[in-house]
Amino acid sequence: MTRIALVWVLLPSVIASQPFDMASPVDSLNATTQMPAAATADFPSDTLAPNPVESLVVLDAPNDAGGVIDLFWTPSLDEGLGKATVGGYEVLRAESPEGPFLSLVTLGPGTDRFRDRTAFRGTPYYYVVRTNSQSGSHSDSRVSQAALSKSQWLDTNRLSVMGGIMVILLVLLVTRRLPDEQEWLLPAARTLTEILSRRHQGPTVYIPGTAGFGDMGTIASLTLLEQVLRLGERETGDPIVYTSDPMAHALASELLPRHTPDFLSPDPLIFSLSFTGEALRQRPGVGVVVGGMGAEAFLLSEALSRSGGVAVAGTTDIGETPFLVATCDLTLIGEEILLAGPVLAPGGCRAAGLVQDRLKLLVWILILVGVAAAKLGVSWYVRLFSTGGE
Amino acid sequence: MLRALTRPLAILLGGAAILVYFVPHQAGQWVEARLVDWLVLLQAAALVAGILALIRRQLARVRSGSLSQRIYPMLMLGSMAAMLIAGLFGTTAATAFGALYGSVLQPIQASMLSLLAFYMASAVFRSFRLTSAPATILLISALVVLLARIPLGEQMIPRISVFATWIIRGPNVAATRGLWIGMGLAAVATAFRVILGVQGPSGGGRS
The missing domain is CATH 3.40.50.1220 (TPP-binding domain)
Structure with a gap:
């Protein structure tokens, strides 16, 4: 959800920065199948190239050691319309905007994202998403902006775990100083x-x-x-x-x-x-x-x-x-x-039971608040405890 | 001198192991990989120490015990030597080591596992003999789940599987999750106690 929200925030600026008049560098690769509009007028509709995907956004995957790039796009307008039914998408990658673009993966129709785990850290990559029709024709998206994968120092998805550990440590330290009668x-x-x-x-x-x-x-x-x-x-x-x-x-x-x-x-x-x-x-x-x-x-x-x-x-x-x-x-x-x-x-370690009771009470309160939050549709509370597992 | 270093080392390495969980950077991964490497080395050394202790103990039994008491240690040491020598000539299935493993060790393991079935039946019988209220609830729950798992159960009591599924997915999951939450909290607290040397293997020991 965080990533989708990020895409929605970044999407307008990415679209605004795209040179709309830029010709796709992989057009030369597609010369045999991607027909100019005027030339395709007399062909049957199933040989027409499908509409390309729009709004291709590439982002460095967050909270990792680098080497992973996330791609998001809006599927082709021909998806499911029957004009040139989309057969799938192909992700191509190059280290220069001019190419050569090499195929990474072929995905099924309806896909709107891909995680490239084969990138090298610190190397800029350019991506193109090719829309393949069932009849064999295809069209390419615009070349993406350069994507550079970097290592992050802090996994923000695990901040809730860090908070929990801090709380336990704090309760441990406080409870150790309790007088003996509270054993x-x-x-x-x-x-x-x-x-x-x-x-x-x-x-x-x-x-x-x-x-x-x-x-x-x-x-x-x-x-x-x-x-x-x-x-x-x-x-x-x-x-x-x-x-x-x-x-x-x-x-x-x-x-x-x-x-x-x-x-x-x-x-x-x-x-x-x-x-x-x-x-x-x-x-x-x-x-x-x-x-x-x-x-x-x-x-x-x-x-x-x-x-x-x-x-x-x-x-x-x-x-x-x-x-x-x-x-x-x-x-x-x-x-x-x-x-x-x-x-x-002997000694302060008997306070372990007190620590446990207090922590369990805290967890109970958090769970009850969570149930109430879920009933009231407060989603940020649930996200607060998410560790971002895939 | 070495003993004085134990606690600072435990705090340093334990703290590093916790920290790398939050650091996805390659530097964190490097530290984690080194820690795992050291752990593997320590385990290998500990295994050698364990095997030596085992041999020493069995040899002591051979020396000090009566004839009947010597049989098992001798058998154990003989088996160990046989496996060691056989292992020198290869460990694939076609070798003597593979034959010993497949024909002796695996059947022993299988027979130990098969004992579980008898022990389980025995434990169930002992549980059902209990006469307290919790034991009665346990008995009813067990019977419902057992009956729901066989075709005859559904024939005898229609829709019993619905009740059995509720028991498994409702009270059972709730109790299990409760235990897991308690164990999770206690595990973190125990880990801190050990790492900080308040108690446990790094802080305790012979004094």
């Missing part, structure tokens, strides 16, 4: 604290997910591991940590004070198989499987459940959550996975 505790975190603070028969085992380090669940799980170590220090001792992702293994090694974690396999299914064997042999008192996981989350939680210990699980894959609820004694759902670590940490 907040997740019910799931409270239960987890109780489980870990109790004495159990058998060791505590911990799996920080099987997904790679790109999954936020894995990172959140490592922050939770710090707290599991702290809480279980007195009663259950250090947990046995099983890792699947090499990076998670390296970081878990940093966290564990007395021994290294067990790296079983980078393959999630083989890891599940290995862990099932380990769980059945070790008979853990408590098993915590939290992090980024797919279907293997269910296999791992089942292995824990069948080994007889208290099973705690949570995955960022929402589709797996119902199975974990059915299998485990405690399931961390959704945001609980990401918040359990910060909430259980």
Whole structure:
């Protein structure tokens, strides 16, 4: 919508700047098919060249690293009129207004725009849009103005995301200074604290997910591991940590004070198989499987459940959550996975819950205002949150 | 000395990774490409460290365990050596490596996946045994969706698929989106905590 609005703003000035008496440099290429009006008078109507497209506008595509040029035009007047029915459009490009013009793409009838992704950054290009009739004749638009693609330093489509991140950062910084009495505790975190603070028969085992380090669940799980170590220090001792992702293994090694974690396999299914064997042999008192996981989350939680210990699980894959609820004694759902670590940490990190509540309240207000704005036809509000995805 | 550099480095690189999301300029792309390159290198090094830790652990088990406890570590180390040696002579399907992969590893993976079907049935049975109000709603919703997915369901209860579609597109989507919003907010907050060293792998650790 932004681009269309831009075209409508720029269109008059572009049309005004076009030399209307300028002959198309590709006319020479079309000499055999584009007949002068006087010469075509005696020909049947289907051999007449169709009307060319009008108002060809070329613009550097916004918010990119360059190398992309957008073309917009008004389709031929013969589109669908039956005089010389338009068979399609052909986009031609040259590095000089005199040519030579080379064909880039052929588009179907009804098209009024094209995105040229093959341009080189900093090279001026000139475009012509050729209207092809179904009978084989064609006519060319005027040569466009020079289009130069450039890199932009700021993606304006993502300003709303930047604003959101700033708000979260601000709330984080403000909430860290709150007094201790305003602490907040997740019910799931409270239960987890109780489980870990109790004495159990058998060791505590911990799996920080099987997904790679790109999954936020894995990172959140490592922050939770710090707290599991702290809480279980007195009663259950250090947990046995099983890792699947090499990076998670390296970081878990940093966290564990007395021994290294067990790296079983980078393959999630083989890891599940290995862990099932380990769980059945070790008979853990408590098993915590939290992090980024797919279907293997269910296999791992089942292995824990069948080994007889208290099973705690949570995955960022929402589709797996119902199975974990059915299998485990405690399931961390959704945001609980990401918040359990910060909430259980001593000191200011307990304010994490407050941050989350305030941010959710803010999102709720934004959604409700959005619903009202949509009902009232206020489109700028929706555009404000658009990230410009194609 | 190196540990003292961890936090400033995490802030610098984490900040750069966030910043390049907003900078489409080729300079931003260059920084992003370098960050990805370093990540790949780190992952490769971490994988080597992980495999070495695995071998060390299994060797320790072979040395210290009883005869029955030695079987699995020995089997694991033997399999690893076999795959490594087979891989030296090519990794296509026609090679020994391909044969081991297709005849041993893939069937193992497939059998693990097939276990899911049994576990799912078991989980459904356990859910349906629950007697709370949410469990009853879950049971009714599950039955409606299950019946709507089979031809017999529509024969038994006409237009049940309409209700099932409403459950999937209405309450289900609403709940999922609610979870996603909460997770999205928490993910950004967690990322900031880790990058700024307030908590997590870059700021925590052995002290």
